[in-house]
Amino acid sequence: MPYTAVGHIDYKQVYEEDYFHGRGMRTLFDEPYDAKHFNQFFAKLQSVSPVTRETRVLDLACGLGSRAWHLAKEVGHVDAVDVSAYAMEFARKHYERPNLVFHESDILTWPGEGRYDLVLLVSIYEHLTRQDQDALLDRAKRWLAPGGKIAVHVVIGESFLGKRKLRKKPTGTIDFTGDPTHLHTFDIPTIHGHFAEHGYDVAGEFRRYGSYGVSGKNLDRLFRWFRIPKRWRDEFVIELLPAYALKA
Numbered sequence: 001m002p003y004t005a006v007g008h009i010d011y012k013q014v015y016e017e018d019y020f021h022g023r024g025m026r027t028l029f030d031e032p033y034d035a036k037h038f039n040q041f042f043a044k045l046q047s048v049s050p051v052t053r054e055t056r057v058l059d060l061a062c063g064l065g066s067r068a069w070h071l072a073k074e075v076g077h078v079d080a081v082d083v084s085a086y087a088m089e090f091a092r093k094h095y096e097r098p099n100l101v102f103h104e105s106d107i108l109t110w111p112g113e114g115r116y117d118l119v120l121l122v123s124i125y126e127h128l129t130r131q132d133q134d135a136l137l138d139r140a141k142r143w144l145a146p147g148g149k150i151a152v153h154v155v156i157g158e159s160f161l162g163k164r165k166l167r168k169k170p171t172g173t174i175d176f177t178g179d180p181t182h183l184h185t186f187d188i189p190t191i192h193g194h195f196a197e198h199g200y201d202v203a204g205e206f207r208r209y210g211s212y213g214v215s216g217k218n219l220d221r222l223f224r225w226f227r228i229p230k231r232w233r234d235e236f237v238i239e240l241l242p243a244y245a246l247k248a
Contacts, residue, residue, distance in 0.1 A: 009129060011106065014181055015084045020064060038070040041122070041153075048204030049118055049149045049243040051075050058116040058143055060107045060136075061124035065091025072100040079113050081105050108135055115145035122153040125191075126175075126182045137198040141246065149203055149243040152195075157185035160235035161210045176238075188234045192242070200244035208239035 051057065055075040059068045064087050068080035081103045082088055088104040095102075103110060107124075119140055125133065140150055156162050157175030162185070171178035175185045192202055209219045223233045 009132075009183075011127075012083045012085075015082070015087070017086045019181070020084075020087065020090075035070060038067060041067065042070070042074070044206040044241050045151060048206050048241055049151050051118060055117045056115070056145070057118045057120065058112075059120045059122070061121070061127075062091070062102070063087055065095040065102060067120075067122065068100055068102070069095035069097060072097040075099075075118075077101075079103060079116070081107050081110050083107070108132055108139070112143050115148070116143050117145050117148050119143055119148065119150045121150060123155075125152055125154050126184045126186065129183060133194065134198070137195065137200070141199070144246060147245070149245050150195075150200065151241060151243045152191070153239075153241045154186050154191060156188060156237045156240050158187035158190070159237050162238050165210065165238070186240075188237060188240060191240070195242075195244045199247050201247050202242055203245040204243040206241040207237045209233075209236045210238040 045051070051071075051074055053074075053076055057068075057071060057075050057078045059071065059078060059080040062068045062080035062082045063084075065080060065082075068078050068091070072078045077099045078097075079101050080091070082091075083104070083106045085104055088102050091102045101113070103113075121136075128136065144150070155175060155177055157166065157177075162176060165176035169176065173180050174182055188207075195202075209217075209223075211219070219236060220233075222228075223236075
C-alpha cells in the first residue's frame with residue numbers, strides 16, 4: 001500500500017466549507033432529512049455490527065452531521081465529533097435530537113464522553129496519515145465498552161478492480177474516488193493487518209464487489225458457486241466495511 005503522507009496534517013485547515021461543497025455533500029449524504037444514503041449505509045452496518053435502542057455510538061469525523069442524526073433515531077445515544085467549525089455549525093442548525101451531541105474537536109485529541117458500544121470511522125481512515133492512524137487506533141481502546149466494536153468504511157483502491165477503474169477513468173488523485181484529500185489506497189489484507197497490529201480482530205465484514213461485466217451481487221454469487229478462493233475475490237472488492245473488536 002503506498003503511503004503518500006507522513007507526520008501530522010492540519011485537518012482543521014483542510015475540512016472547511018470549500019471541501020464539503022466541492023465534494024457535493026450538501027446534495028448527497030448530508031442533505032437535511034434525506035434518508036436514502038443513510039438507509040443504504042445502515043443496512044451495511046447492521047450486517048456487521050447490529051445496533052439497538054441501548055447502543056451508545058461515537059461517530060468520529062462526522063462531517064455535516066446527517067449520518068449521526070439518522071443514527072440517533074435507532075440507538076440510545078450518539079456523540080458526533082468533527083474538527084470543522086463549519087460542519088459543526090451546519091450540524092447543530094439542522095440536526096437536533098435529545099440523544100445527539102455534536103463536539104467541535106480534533107478526533108486525535110478529543111477526551112471522550114465515556115464508553116461506547118460502537119465507534120464509527122466512516123470515509124475518514126484514508127484521509128489520515130499513518131502516524132495519525134496509529135494514534136487514533138490506540139486512543140479508541142479507551143473509548144470502547146466491553147465487547148464494543150469499531151466499524152471502518154474505506155474504499156479499496158488497490159484491488160485489481162479498483163486499479164482498473166482508475167486506469168479507465170483517471171481522476172488525477174491516488175484512487176478512483178477523485179478525492180484529493182485521500183492519503184492512502186488500501187487492499188484488504190493491509191487494512192486488516194494494520195488493525196491487527198494494534199490489537200484488533202475482524203468481528204464482521206461487509207464487502208461490495210464492483211461491476212465487471214455483471215452486477216456486484218451476481219459476481220459474488222459466481223464466486224461462491226465456483227468456490228473462488230477468498231484472496232482472488234478480494235481483487236474485485238471496491239468498498240469495505242469491517243467491524244473490529246479488541247482481541248480477547
